Amino acid sequence: MPELSEPIQTFILHWGEMGTRWGVNRTVAQIHALLMVSDRPLPADEIAETLQVARSNVSTSLKELQSWGLVKSMHVLGDRRDHxxxxxxxxxxxxxxxxxxxxREIDPSIAVLRDCAEALKSESNPESHAEKQIGELLQFMETTNSWYANVRKLPKPLMIRFFKMGGRLNKILGS
Amino acid sequence: MPELSEPIQTFILHWGEMGTRWGVNRTVAQIHALLMVSDRPLPADEIAETLQVARSNVSTSLKELQSWGLVKSMHVLGDRRDHxxxxxxxxxxxxxxxxxxxxREIDPSIAVLRDCAEALKSESNPESHAEKQIGELLQFMETTNSWYANVRKLPKPLMIRFFKMGGRLNKILGS
DNA sequence: TGAATACTTCAGTCTTGACAGAACATTCAG
DNA sequence: CTGAATGTTCTGTCAAGACTGAAGTATTCA
Incomplete structure (x- = not known):
C-alpha cells in the first residue's frame, strides 16, 4: 500500500470524526472511508497497516461494516486472504x-412509543399531556416511515430525480 | 414532582438510549424526553431529583439542549429559579x-470534501478513483442539501402535507 | 501430518467522555 | 451588608467501550 496522500488522509480522518458524531465507532468509519476511496479491494492486514490500528480491531470493524451491508468480502486470484x-x-x-x-432504531422506537401510548391510555389518567405528546411523536414517526417507504420503492433513477427536483415542490404541492 | 409512572419511565429511558445511538449524550436526551412529556416547565433541581443525576450534570445538559434550541428557559411568578x-x-x-x-456536521463536511476534491484535482493524479468517489460524495451532499433547503422553506402546513403524501410520488414523478 | 497463513475471539489495558461534588459566582431578600 | 437561594464552572473519579496483543481456531499447502 502506498502511503496515503494528504488530502485522502484528511478525508478519512474527517469521516471518522463524523462517524463519532452519529454514533458510529471512529475506526469503523475510517475503514469505511478508506475502502470507499480505494481503487481495489483491500485485505485486512493492509487496512491495519495503513490506518495504524491493530489487526484485531480491523477484523471486528469489518464485521460491523458487513453487518450494515456497506462492505463485502471477496477473493483475489492467488491470494488466500479475504479482500x-x-x-x-x-x-x-x-x-x-x-x-x-x-x-435498528426507528422501528423499535415506534414499538416502544406504541406501548407507552397504550399504557397511558388505559390508566385513568393524570398524565394526559404526556399521552398526547407521545402520541404525536408516534404519529410523526409513522408518517415519516411511510413517506420513506414510498420514496424507497421508487426505481433509483426516479428517486434521484425526486431529490434533484425540489425547486418544483411548491408547484406540485400548490395543486 | 410526583414519581414518574412506569410507561413514562420507559419512554425517557428509551429516548436516552436512542440518543446514544445518534451521538447524543444519554442524560441530555433523557432530560429532553422528560421536558417533552412534562405538562409544565421544570426547574433544574426537580429534573435532577426526578432523573437521579447530579445538579451540575443537569445544568450542563440544559445548556446543551438550549444550544440546540430545543429547550428554552422561562420564569414562573414567585419563583426565582429558572424553569x-x-x-x-x-x-x-x-x-x-x-x-x-x-x-454543525453536513456543511463542514461539504467544505472538507470540496477541499479534498480540489487538492486531488491539482495533483497530477495517481488517485483518480479517490477523486471520483469524493466528488460523488460531494455532489450527493450538495444535492440533498439543496433539496432540504427547498423543503425547508415551505410553510409548515404544506411541508406536512408533503410528508403525508408520498403515495402520489410515482404519479407526480411520472410526468 | 504439521507448518504456515489467515482470521476471530478473548482478556486485560487504556482512553475518552460522563458525571458527582465542591468551589465559585451571582442575585436577591431582609 | 449579609446570608440564603440559585446557577455555573472546575477538578478529580469512574465507567463504558475502544483497542491491543495474545491465544485460539480454521484452512491451506508442502
Whole structure:
C-alpha cells in the first residue's frame, strides 16, 4: 500500500470524526472511508497497516461494516486472504444506511412509543399531556416511515430525480 | 414532582438510549424526553431529583439542549429559579434538529470534501478513483442539501402535507 | 501430518467522555 | 451588608467501550 496522500488522509480522518458524531465507532468509519476511496479491494492486514490500528480491531470493524451491508468480502486470484470492498454508489450507500437505521432504531422506537401510548391510555389518567405528546411523536414517526417507504420503492433513477427536483415542490404541492 | 409512572419511565429511558445511538449524550436526551412529556416547565433541581443525576450534570445538559434550541428557559411568578420547557411541536423539533445537524456536521463536511476534491484535482493524479468517489460524495451532499433547503422553506402546513403524501410520488414523478 | 497463513475471539489495558461534588459566582431578600 | 437561594464552572473519579496483543481456531499447502 502506498502511503496515503494528504488530502485522502484528511478525508478519512474527517469521516471518522463524523462517524463519532452519529454514533458510529471512529475506526469503523475510517475503514469505511478508506475502502470507499480505494481503487481495489483491500485485505485486512493492509487496512491495519495503513490506518495504524491493530489487526484485531480491523477484523471486528469489518464485521460491523458487513453487518450494515456497506462492505463485502471477496477473493483475489492467488491470494488466500479475504479482500474487502465498499459499496461505491453513494445513493445505494445512503439507502443502506437509512434502511438499517430504520430497522435498528426507528422501528423499535415506534414499538416502544406504541406501548407507552397504550399504557397511558388505559390508566385513568393524570398524565394526559404526556399521552398526547407521545402520541404525536408516534404519529410523526409513522408518517415519516411511510413517506420513506414510498420514496424507497421508487426505481433509483426516479428517486434521484425526486431529490434533484425540489425547486418544483411548491408547484406540485400548490395543486 | 410526583414519581414518574412506569410507561413514562420507559419512554425517557428509551429516548436516552436512542440518543446514544445518534451521538447524543444519554442524560441530555433523557432530560429532553422528560421536558417533552412534562405538562409544565421544570426547574433544574426537580429534573435532577426526578432523573437521579447530579445538579451540575443537569445544568450542563440544559445548556446543551438550549444550544440546540430545543429547550428554552422561562420564569414562573414567585419563583426565582429558572424553569425549562421543551419545544413541543414534533415537526418544529424535527426541523430544529435537522437545521442544527446540517449546520454543525453536513456543511463542514461539504467544505472538507470540496477541499479534498480540489487538492486531488491539482495533483497530477495517481488517485483518480479517490477523486471520483469524493466528488460523488460531494455532489450527493450538495444535492440533498439543496433539496432540504427547498423543503425547508415551505410553510409548515404544506411541508406536512408533503410528508403525508408520498403515495402520489410515482404519479407526480411520472410526468 | 504439521507448518504456515489467515482470521476471530478473548482478556486485560487504556482512553475518552460522563458525571458527582465542591468551589465559585451571582442575585436577591431582609 | 449579609446570608440564603440559585446557577455555573472546575477538578478529580469512574465507567463504558475502544483497542491491543495474545491465544485460539480454521484452512491451506508442502
Amino acid at each position: 474487502f470492498q465498499s459499496e461505491k454508489d453513494v445513493w445505494d450507500m445512503f439507502l443502506i444506511v437509512m434502511d438499517e437505521r430504520k430497522r | 425549562f420547557q421543551s419545544e413541543k411541536d414534533v415537526w418544529d423539533m424535527f426541523l430544529i434538529v435537522m437545521d442544527e445537524r446540517k449546520r
